[in-house]
Amino acid sequence: MALEIYLDLFSQPCRSVYIFAKKNNIPFEFKKISLLEGHQYGEDFGKINMMRKAPAIRDGDFCLAESVAIMQYLAEKFQTPAHWYPSDLQQRARVNEYLSWQHMAIRMHGSKIFWLRLLIPKIMGVEVPQDKMDAALEDLNGSLKLVEDKFLQDRPFIAGEQVSLADLVAIVEIMQPVGSGLDVFESRPRLAAWRERVRVAVGTELFDEAHKDILAAQEMVKNMDASKMQVFKPKILKLFL
Amino acid sequence: MELYLDLHSQPCRSVYLLAKRTGIPFTFKSVDLSAGQQFGEDFGKVSVVRKVPAMKDGDFILTESVAILQYMVEKFPQLVPGHWYPSDLQRRALVNEFLSWQHTALRAHGSKVFWFRRMFPSVAVPKEKMDSALEDLKQTMDLFQSKFLKDSSFIAGEEVSLADLVAIVEIMQPVGTGLDVFEGQPALSAWRERVKKVIGEELFDEAHQSIMNVDCLAKTFQDNGMLEFLKPRINKMFT
Numbered sequence: 001m002a003l004e005i006y007l008d009l010f011s012q013p014c015r016s017v018y019i020f021a022k023k024n025n026i027p028f029e030f031k032k033i034s035l036l037e038g039h040q041y042g043e044d045f046g047k048i049n050m051m052r053k054a055p056a057i058r059d060g061d062f063c064l065a066e067s068v069a070i071m072q073y074l075a076e077k078f079q080t081p082a083h084w085y086p087s088d089l090q091q092r093a094r095v096n097e098y099l100s101w102q103h104m105a106i107r108m109h110g111s112k113i114f115w116l117r118l119l120i121p122k123i124m125g126v127e128v129p130q131d132k133m134d135a136a137l138e139d140l141n142g143s144l145k146l147v148e149d150k151f152l153q154d155r156p157f158i159a160g161e162q163v164s165l166a167d168l169v170a171i172v173e174i175m176q177p178v179g180s181g182l183d184v185f186e187s188r189p190r191l192a193a194w195r196e197r198v199r200v201a202v203g204t205e206l207f208d209e210a211h212k213d214i215l216a217a218q219e220m221v222k223n224m225d226a227s228k229m230q231v232f233k234p235k236i237l238k239l240f241l
Numbered sequence: 242m243e244l245y246l247d248l249h250s251q252p253c254r255s256v257y258l259l260a261k262r263t264g265i266p267f268t269f270k271s272v273d274l275s276a277g278q279q280f281g282e283d284f285g286k287v288s289v290v291r292k293v294p295a296m297k298d299g300d301f302i303l304t305e306s307v308a309i310l311q312y313m314v315e316k317f318p319q320l321v322p323g324h325w326y327p328s329d330l331q332r333r334a335l336v337n338e339f340l341s342w343q344h345t346a347l348r349a350h351g352s353k354v355f356w357f358r359r360m361f362p363s364v365a366v367p368k369e370k371m372d373s374a375l376e377d378l379k380q381t382m383d384l385f386q387s388k389f390l391k392d393s394s395f396i397a398g399e400e401v402s403l404a405d406l407v408a409i410v411e412i413m414q415p416v417g418t419g420l421d422v423f424e425g426q427p428a429l430s431a432w433r434e435r436v437k438k439v440i441g442e443e444l445f446d447e448a449h450q451s452i453m454n455v456d457c458l459a460k461t462f463q464d465n466g467m468l469e470f471l472k473p474r475i476n477k478m479f480t
Contacts, residue, residue, distance in 0.1 A: 050388055069337035090301055097309035103344035150289050
């Protein structure tokens with residue numbers, strides 16, 4: 001049985017796994033799921049990942065969740081070029097450090113902005129209070145500053161001279177608020193230059209293809225049927241409002 | 242090697258336990274979080290992120306406990322047995338899967354419950370937020386058991402790994418506030434005993450001494466002026 005990768009390209013961690021697999025010519029079956037339509041709660045998907053999240057893979061009878069773990073698995077199994085997950089002790093540590101930090105930092109803050117700007121107004125029918133928006137923006141700016149000042153500094157990529165899993169995971173998360181109409185690169189030339197380097201390193205066509213849906217998110221959300229998305233209300237009230 | 246630690250912090254405990262258990266030589270550099278030392282000038286030279294743990298190995302500085310643990314395993318193969326981070330593809334994947342998941346699950350919910358219980362009533366956590374935090378913790382603990390532990394002795398199978406180490410220190414955080422998450426949970430308790438045995442009871446208890454005695458934390462913050470600094474941060478967790 002072929003490797004199955006369950007993906008929704010609206011999701012940041014799905015994009016990093018997708019780009020990594022395609023860039024490295026890893027053969028897989030693209031199993032499309034739609035998170036906003038609630039496919040993750042279906043019985044079949046529950047057998048793949050009981051945590052009800054994407055991405056997830058099924059490799060024979062081995063199932064695995066968590067994009068970071070999936071990419072580490074694929075890198076090892078398919079012996080991808082070393083720069084993705086360097087074997088040098090310190091370089092690998094730099095990659096691991098970023099992969100760990102990002103969960104509760106840029107991922108969390110970028111996701112929140114996407115929800116506050118696009119999904120919550122659509123689903124709840126109200127704009128988010130300005131003070132909440134400002135606080136979320138402040139958090140995102142803080143994380144972006146750390147990406148630039150600590151993780152990149154004056155290096156071309158996070159681990160040094162070549163692109164790695166760290167840059168891939170970073171870029172897909174940073175593109176999320178961009179999809180909501182917030183151009184975080186506009187006032188950040190260093191970050192914009194790094195984005196272009198990553199885009200070229202993975203392949204501009206592949207990068208753009210992977211980000212097609214998220215960059216069309218504003219339009220897509222506008223046309224969504226809010227009544228079908230009410231299942232997200234409790235989560236929204238709890239997490240964001 | 243220098244390890245910058247405050248054993249009130251879960252990720253500091255996992256790093257400390259691995260180093261002590263395997264005999265990795267290091268200097269313990271204390272960072273007193275309750276006194277705000279992470280914001281001081283000296284520590285700022287170690288880490289701009291202002292968090293612990295941090296590791297300084299010669300000129301090389303590293304933050305993030307998961308990265309530090311992975312570094313130690315890799316650097317000291319002669320001291321750290323392979324089961325801590327198995328080389329088998331699928332076993333390693335199971336460890337990595339847990340290490341990734343735990344940030345926004347066990348760690349996030351355990352920390353939240355810790356802060357809410359420890360700081361109340363100095364910080365007036367509304368009842369529904371407290372209940373909600375406790376419910377989140379319960380759900381995450383249930384998921385931990387049904388998905389990560391299942392019927393195995395440890396997360397990655399029959400031998401302990403970094404995953405169990407990270408799990409146990411996070412689960413001990415709410416326990417430190419008097420919330421016995423192990424009560425009525427025989428499978429979880431049995432796992433805890435297995436992990437404690439591998440680490441060594443004495444070492445485990447030593448590492449957890451500060452967190453098991455945090456009753457005066459709210460008063461400490463009140464006395465040293467940190468309460469006003471912490472209040473908005475904790476308020477943010479439930480508003």
